[in-house]
Amino acid sequence: MGPEVERLAAARLEAARIERSREEPIVGGLPDVPGIGVAMRLTPELGVHLRGLADAVLVNDYPGATLTRAEREMLATALSASNDCFFCMDSHAEHAAAVLARQGGANGIDDTDRADHADHADHALLLDAIRLGSLDGLDPKLKALMRIARTVGRRARDLTADDVAAARAAGATDADVQLAVLIASAFSMYNRLVDGFRARTPANPEAYRGRAAEIAEHGYSAPPGAQGSGTPPRSST
Numbered sequence: 001m002g003p004e005v006e007r008l009a010a011a012r013l014e015a016a017r018i019e020r021s022r023e024e025p026i027v028g029g030l031p032d033v034p035g036i037g038v039a040m041r042l043t044p045e046l047g048v049h050l051r052g053l054a055d056a057v058l059v060n061d062y063p064g065a066t067l068t069r070a071e072r073e074m075l076a077t078a079l080s081a082s083n084d085c086f087f088c089m090d091s092h093a094e095h096a097a098a099v100l101a102r103q104g105g106a107n108g109i110d111d112t113d114r115a116d117h118a119d120h121a122d123h124a125l126l127l128d129a130i131r132l133g134s135l136d137g138l139d140p141k142l143k144a145l146m147r148i149a150r151t152v153g154r155r156a157r158d159l160t161a162d163d164v165a166a167a168r169a170a171g172a173t174d175a176d177v178q179l180a181v182l183i184a185s186a187f188s189m190y191n192r193l194v195d196g197f198r199a200r201t202p203a204n205p206e207a208y209r210g211r212a213a214e215i216a217e218h219g220y221s222a223p224p225g226a227q228g229s230g231t232p233p234r235s236s237t
Contacts, residue, residue, distance in 0.1 A: 009132045020086045021203035027196075034200040035087035039193040050190075054220040057182045058095075064175030069216075070099040071142055074130055075183045078146050079153045081131045085191035090205040091212070093127040098209070098216035140170040145180040152184035 031041035040047040058072045067075075073096035080088035100123050126137045135143045144167035151159045159181075167177050194201070202208070214222065 098212035
């Protein structure tokens with residue numbers, strides 16, 4: 001993607017984000033919170049299970065997988081972007097940045113010509129590119145797994161054995177492919193919960209940053225603010 005094309009695509013994305021932020025919920029009787037928090041607060045059981053699923057596919061150890069937490073968040077970001085779900089793409093891009101900053105690593109990033117990635121701002125261009133649908137800057141394994149996730153999110157039956165073989169050839173394990181399918185499937189559901197309700201969505205991705213730091217440290221099942229790290233916005237998973 002050339003610089004001018006990328007600039008125009010980013011401008012269109014920002015305009016669409018602002019337009020989406022102006023929408024109000026179209027279903028009555030919902031909790032007065034943004035994004036996926038709406039579904040999580042409909043019943044206590046939904047909150048437990050939806051947070052638990054996020055931990056299972058994005059945080060917890062998965063036997064045989066080599067994907068890092070940051071790479072898993074990038075897959076969630078890419079899938080959500082392909083579904084035009086601004087709440088999920090923006091929140092999980094912030095989660096990925098927070099995990100990278102916490103770990104001080106360049107997981108999934110092709111850093112042959114790049115310096116340290118420990119600071120949050122160093123990841124902004126990469127994560128913006130993912131939101132635009134680009135694979136630039138990613139290593140071959142994550143590129144292949146991102147293609148798998150986007151294919152599953154678009155139409156699962158389009159995924160082929162050749163796609164899986166390409167991921168294996170790029171260094172992915174069977175468990176990595178399983179996780180890519182699981183993340184794509186889970187976030188197709190999360191995306192549809194957010195946008196099916198037209199849950200409120202922030203216009204500025206920075207709204208997710210406080211909660212992202214908590215999630216990077218504690219995962220998804222710990223409620224917002226429960227760890228004494230201040231009062232973050234109630235707008236993230």
